[in-house]
Amino acid sequence: MAQAWLDLELGWSLLTILATTLVYRLALHAFERSGRNSLLHPLITAPLVIAGTLVLFSVDFTRYESGAQILTWMLGPATVALAIPLYHQASNIRRHGAAVILTTLLGGAIAVALAMGAAALAGADQEVIRSLASKSVTTPIALSLSELLGGIAQLAAGAVIITGVCGALCGPPLLHSMGITDNRVIGFTLGVTAHGIGTARAFTIDRQAGAYASLGMGLTGMLTAFILPLILR
Amino acid sequence: MKAVLNALILLFAALWLGNGLQLLILESVPGPVLGMVLMLGYLLVRGEDLPALNTVAQWLIKYLSLFFIPVSVGIWFLADDIRQQWPAILLATIPATILAQVFVALVFKTLLQYTEKRY
Numbered sequence: 001m002a003q004a005w006l007d008l009e010l011g012w013s014l015l016t017i018l019a020t021t022l023v024y025r026l027a028l029h030a031f032e033r034s035g036r037n038s039l040l041h042p043l044i045t046a047p048l049v050i051a052g053t054l055v056l057f058s059v060d061f062t063r064y065e066s067g068a069q070i071l072t073w074m075l076g077p078a079t080v081a082l083a084i085p086l087y088h089q090a091s092n093i094r095r096h097g098a099a100v101i102l103t104t105l106l107g108g109a110i111a112v113a114l115a116m117g118a119a120a121l122a123g124a125d126q127e128v129i130r131s132l133a134s135k136s137v138t139t140p141i142a143l144s145l146s147e148l149l150g151g152i153a154q155l156a157a158g159a160v161i162i163t164g165v166c167g168a169l170c171g172p173p174l175l176h177s178m179g180i181t182d183n184r185v186i187g188f189t190l191g192v193t194a195h196g197i198g199t200a201r202a203f204t205i206d207r208q209a210g211a212y213a214s215l216g217m218g219l220t221g222m223l224t225a226f227i228l229p230l231i232l233r
Numbered sequence: 234m235k236a237v238l239n240a241l242i243l244l245f246a247a248l249w250l251g252n253g254l255q256l257l258i259l260e261s262v263p264g265p266v267l268g269m270v271l272m273l274g275y276l277l278v279r280g281e282d283l284p285a286l287n288t289v290a291q292w293l294i295k296y297l298s299l300f301f302i303p304v305s306v307g308i309w310f311l312a313d314d315i316r317q318q319w320p321a322i323l324l325a326t327i328p329a330t331i332l333a334q335v336f337v338a339l340v341f342k343t344l345l346q347y348t349e350k351r352y
Contacts (some may be wrong), residue, residue, distance in 0.1 A: 020302055024296075041298075043298050046298075051306050051308075054306070061309075061310035064306065068302075078300055079265035083276065084282065084290035086269075087273055096344075099347075106340055110336050114329035115326055118324060118325035125315075125318065128318050136333065141263065154308050155311060155315060157301065159322065163326050167331075171334050180338055184341075185341050185342045194334075225263055
């Protein structure tokens with residue numbers, strides 16, 4: 001009996017991983033076919049399809065989540081892997097050290113303060129406000145941060161995705177309208193304010209914008225993770 | 234093949250040490266982020282990158298969204314009292330993101346111009 005139960009659990013886990021990867025594969029395909037339209041980012045479409053499927057078959061979210069936890073667990077190694085593009089950008093950090101680090105610190109602080117302040121003004125709960133604090137940070141770091149800060153993981157995930165999509169969509173036209181044409185500035189801004197989704201958008205502009213976006217994303221994630229818990233705990 | 238194994242060993246060693254460091258000393262910083270800093274430090278001291286590590290890292294980062302999907306599905310299953318706060322959440326995130334972009338772009342542009350004039 002116990003053996004059969006274990007096998008059922010294993011089977012369920014494998015099924016959720018299989019289904020999640022399959023849906024992600026299709027979502028990525030649709031995203032690429034759309035010319036990388038940020039509104040069709042796999043982080044918007046795939047969760048929607050999976051959530052719909054869970055409702056359709058009346059499966060509890062917690063049951064799905066425990067089945068797919070190996071995928072979530074991979075966020076740990078993926079965070080460590082972020083060190084590698086950051087290392088490749090080391091020459092840019094040396095060249096523009098002060099500009100890069102000052103902008104990251106000021107920009108990160110402003111983004112957090114604006115989001116938390118606006119949520120407080122709009123009358124959100126403390127838990128919700130704390131979940132928004134990590135919104136500009138790349139996904140794996142945002143999750144471990146929101147856990148440390150007493151936020152709700154799923155809500156933090158939502159805030160991160162909304163921020164990324166909004167930043168990737170608004171950023172380039174907004175900066176162009178301000179007369180900014182330097183791709184280093186556009187890329188870096190996308191990386192600092194819109195993490196991975198913004199960085200993906202920057203790579204569609206050109207390699208230089210993408211490189212500066214990776215740099216901005218990596219630094220923002222790292223510095224926010226060190227500083228934010230000291231202020232908010 | 235062994236190079237890929239070495240890359241995996243490095244990644245997991247950094248993650249494990251980062252985790253330990255959080256438990257023992259720096260409890261306010263997430264363990265994986267400490268692992269990231271350790272890995273960056275290792276590469277900077279080493280002075281050159283490892284091709285196999287580049288490949289593994291590129292793969293992990295390229296499909297980062299996949300690992301984030303199980304949590305993101307939960308956005309649709311939040312408790313009612315949290316769900317009622319969506320208008321506040323959207324109101325906070327969207328304008329905050331746009332204002333932060335204007336700010337970051339202006340600061341970075343100004344600082345870049347300033348540093349480039351000096352050299």
